[in-house]
Amino acid sequence: MMQRPTPPAPQGHPFRRSLSRKPVVTAQASADDSDMKLFVLSFTAFFICFYTFLV
Secondary structure, eight states: OOOOOOOOOOOSOHHHHHSOOOOOOOOOOOHHHHHHHHHHHHHHHHHHHHHHHHO
């Protein structure tokens, strides 16, 4: 006995399907910006650890 192929089920909620899909644009950070953020984050972490050690 052969099985009939079933049509694929619709994906997602009907409201979500009715919305148009637009690509998301993301801004690229420069290498210098990420280096500065890493430095500030590590300096802040060091300062907080050193300060809590003294207090």
